[in-house]
Amino acid sequence: MSMGGEDEATVDRVLEGDTAAFAVIVSKWQGPLVNLAYRFCRDHARAEDMAQEAFLRAFKRLGSWRRHAAFSTWLFALATNVYRDALRRVAPDTLTVEDEMATTGSAEEIALDADRRELVHRAVKSLPPKYREPLVLFYFHEQNVAATAASLGLPAGTVKARLSRGRDLLASKLRNRL
Amino acid sequence: MNPDDIERLLASDVTLTPSPTFLASVMRAVKRERTALPPLAFPWKRAFPGILALATGLIGGGISVAGDTAIMRMLDEQLTQVAIMVIAAHLHWVALALVVTAVSLVTANTISSSEPDWLGNGAS
Numbered sequence: 001m002s003m004g005g006e007d008e009a010t011v012d013r014v015l016e017g018d019t020a021a022f023a024v025i026v027s028k029w030q031g032p033l034v035n036l037a038y039r040f041c042r043d044h045a046r047a048e049d050m051a052q053e054a055f056l057r058a059f060k061r062l063g064s065w066r067r068h069a070a071f072s073t074w075l076f077a078l079a080t081n082v083y084r085d086a087l088r089r090v091a092p093d094t095l096t097v098e099d100e101m102a103t104t105g106s107a108e109e110i111a112l113d114a115d116r117r118e119l120v121h122r123a124v125k126s127l128p129p130k131y132r133e134p135l136v137l138f139y140f141h142e143q144n145v146a147a148t149a150a151s152l153g154l155p156a157g158t159v160k161a162r163l164s165r166g167r168d169l170l171a172s173k174l175r176n177r178l
Numbered sequence: 179m180n181p182d183d184i185e186r187l188l189a190s191d192v193t194l195t196p197s198p199t200f201l202a203s204v205m206r207a208v209k210r211e212r213t214a215l216p217p218l219a220f221p222w223k224r225a226f227p228g229i230l231a232l233a234t235g236l237i238g239g240g241i242s243v244a245g246d247t248a249i250m251r252m253l254d255e256q257l258t259q260v261a262i263m264v265i266a267a268h269l270h271w272v273a274l275a276l277v278v279t280a281v282s283l284v285t286a287n288t289i290s291s292s293e294p295d296w297l298g299n300g301a302s
Contacts, residue, residue, distance in 0.1 A: 019208060019209060019212050020205075022205070022208055023201060023205050026201050026204045026205065027201055030196045030200055030201060030204070031193075031194075031195065031196060034194055034196045034200070035193060035194050038194050039191060044194060047194065048196060048197060048200055048203075051196070051200075051204075052200070052203060052204050052207060055204045055207075055208070056204070056207050056208060056211060059208050059211060060211065116179070116183070116187055117187045117190070117191070117192075119179075120179075120184055120187045120188060121188075121191070124188070135188070139188045139189055139191060143189065167181065167184070167185075170184055171181050171184060174179045174184060175179070
């Protein structure tokens with residue numbers, strides 16, 4: 001049975017009333033959904049809360065999955081929407097990269113790759129949502145524009161344009177840093 | 179930091195492993211959801227005869243009033259008096275302000291509560 005067929009069979013079991021079968025879906029997709037949430041919020045505990053909310057919504061709306069699209073496409077689109085709503089409910093991260101540099105130390109002191117990565121992700125987090133979301137999803141989907149576009153429900157051309165603009169904004173925020 | 183560095187760091191993000199209790203926690207929430215009572219639905223079937231009787235009464239009453247010239251004349255006079263009072267007390271501006279407020283509240287509420295349609299049937 002193909003991967004998509006497995007998902008479909010499991011979804012059918014859940015829809016027929018076998019709630020326990022949903023554990024198969026959670027078990028299979030928990031890693032990707034928690035990691036996707038983490039890329040939005042950069043907080044492990046919160047990422048799990050957000051992923052749980054996404055699974056719960058998926059359970060409630062399982063019947064609305066259109067079978068012509070892959071289950072993963074539907075699930076990631078749903079999760080992206082849940083994460084977007086979750087981030088909208090809290091105050092935006094107003095810490096600028098400059099503030100972060102000031103609190104973390106000078107450029108010379110921050111030499112480790114992990115720190116550099118954290119700085120980049122903080123800069124991503126401070127971008128406007130229309131540029132942040134395509135960037136987060138693009139790298140989550142291993143730089144696949146089509147998958148990113150499907151998750152966001154946007155045309156591929158729009159995603160490409162936003163990625164380009166997002167990268168420009170990131171570069172300007174991080175220019176001369178580290 | 180140059181664009182290549184940024185690209186490399188974004189592409190090589192850390193990978194988290196969900197905590198061992200995550201699956202159980204989700205399934206507990208799912209079972210709670212499953213056993214929760216559904217919200218009470220409005221009893222349309224029971225209310226239908228009442229709604230139908232009310233509608234029939236209103237339509238029938240309206241037609242009979244419209245057919246009676248004396249009642250219509252009296253109604254017209256009363257409405258004219260009300261209109262004069264409203265204009266004298268500048269109530270029309272109050273009414274206009276209330277309508278504008280209501281429209282803006284409804285519009286804001288609609289915009290803030292609407293979800294994007296691109297996910298299809300309720301995938302949002």
